[in-house]
Amino acid sequence: MTRKLETVLETLKGTHCAESLQSLVEDLRGIYDVEHVVYHALNIAGSPYAALTYTNEWVDRYIEEDLGRIDPVIQTAMRRFHPLDWKRLDWTPPGARTMLGEAIANGLGNQGYTLPIRGPRGQFALFTVNASAADRSWDSFTAETAQDLMLISHFIHQKVLEIENVEEKAPGRELSPRERDTLHFLALGYGRAQIADRLGISEHTLRVYVDSARFKLGALNATHAVAVAVSSGIIFP
Amino acid sequence: MTRKLETVLETLKGTHCAESLQSLVEDLRGIYDVEHVVYHALNIAGSPYAALTYTNEWVDRYIEEDLGRIDPVIQTAMRRFHPLDWKRLDWTPPGARTMLGEAIANGLGNQGYTLPIRGPRGQFALFTVNASAADRSWDSFTAETAQDLMLISHFIHQKVLEIENVEEKAPGRELSPRERDTLHFLALGYGRAQIADRLGISEHTLRVYVDSARFKLGALNATHAVAVAVSSGIIFP
DNA sequence: CCTGCCCTCGCAGTTTCGGGGGAGTTGAAG
DNA sequence: CTTCAACTCCCCCGAAACTGCGAGGGCAGG
Structure with a gap:
C-alpha cells in the first residue's frame, strides 16, 4: 500500500459529513497531483450528490443543460464494470466533442479516468480524476494509480452510504419461491395467464402470489413490485 | 502492493477461461493460507456460476436444498456494500445455525469473510475466503488482507464478465426524457392517468411514450419495460 | 429541403389487472 | 397440538391497460 493511499484512507x-468529503477530494487533488477529483453519485439522496473540484460555472452549466445526458463518460460508465479512460471513449455522438471543448475551456484537463461504483440498491456513482497531460505520461499515471483509485473510490462510496445512512434494511418478509418465480416472469413481460400456464398452476393461484408479493414489497401494483424486486436484487431479469 | 497480491493479479x-479461474481460486487458498476461496456469481450465464474449493458433496447439498435461500451470507450480502464478516451476521433465522453446522461438518472453517460485487446490469457475485481460526487471529487476518481481497474480487469479477462476454452494448436507441419520466413513474407504481396528470399531458400522449419506450427496449409490456430499464440503470426507482 | 425524431392529442374495442369475497391441504416451528 | 406460512383452487365485476386506427407542429441533421 502506498503512503499516499494510507494517508487518504486515514483521512x-x-x-x-458531506463537507469533510468535499475537503477530502480537494486534498486528493494535491496528493495525486491532478487537476480535478470528482465523486458523483447519480441516485443517492436526491440526484446529483457530489463532492468535486470543478468550478461552479461549469457545474451550473452542466446541470442546467443536462449535459449528463450526452456526456459519454456517464453514458459509457453506466454500462461498464471496468474503469474507463476518457481518451478511449467514443466522442463521436453529436454534442460530445463540443461539450469536451467547453469543459476544457472551463478548466478541465484533457485527460480523465473514471471508475463506476455500484451499491446494493443500484446506487450508482462515478469517481473521476482529471488532469492535463500528454497521453504517454497519463498512461503511466493511470497504470500506477489504478489500484489506489479503485480502493479510494470504494471507500468514499462506502462513506457516502453511511453519511446518507442508506439503510440496508430487509423487506418486511422474504418472498416465497413461488412469489419470486411469479415476479420473475412478470419482469419478463408475461401475463398472468401465461405465467400460470408455465408454472402449471391456475391463474387464480398465481394471482394470490402476485398479491402477496405486492403486499410484502409494499408495492402499489405488479409493475411497482417488479421494479422494487429488481432494484433490490431479489430477482434478476 | 503486497507480493502476494502482485502474484495473484499477474496470474x-x-x-x-473458467478452468483457469478455478485453478486460481485453488492457488489463492495456499497463497493466503485459508481453508476455502469462493467466487460465486448469482446471475451470470445461468446461475450459479462459480469457482470454488468447497467439496462437491457440500456444493451438491447446497444446491439441492436451495440453501442460498436461508444462507445469511447471501441474504445479507445482497443488501450490503461493505464486505461482511460471518461472525457478525445474524444467525438466528431458522435453519441458519443448522446450515452452518453442516457446512463445518463438510469441511468449512468457522470463520468467513465475504465481499459483494456488482456489475453494470446488476450482475451480482460474492467473493469469500473461509478458514478455521480463533476470532482474534481471524480479525487480524481480515484487517491485513481486506484491501487485497477487494482488489482480487474485482479483478476476478472483471475477468468473469470478459470470459462470459457480457456485452456492454447500448440499447438500440436512447430513451427520450419523456420516455424516461414515464418509465420512472410507472416504476413507482402510478397509473397512467396519474402520471399523465403529473406530467401535465393527456393520457393518450403518455400512452405513446409507454409504447415507444417499450418498443425501444424490446419489451412486451410496461412491466417488462420497467424491469429492463431498472436493471440497465436507465432509471433509478 | 427533407427526413427523422420528439412532443402533443383523439376514439373504439379487447384483454388484462386488481379488489372483494371465499376454502382446503401440507409442513414446519413453537 | 396448535399456529402460521406456503401452496393450491374458485367466483364476480369494475377499472385499468393494451391494440389498432388516426392527426399535426417543432426542431435538428444531412
Missing part, C-alpha cells in the same frame, strides 16, 4: 476514517 | 492476467 477518510475521520470523515463524517 | 489473473493469463486467465482466459
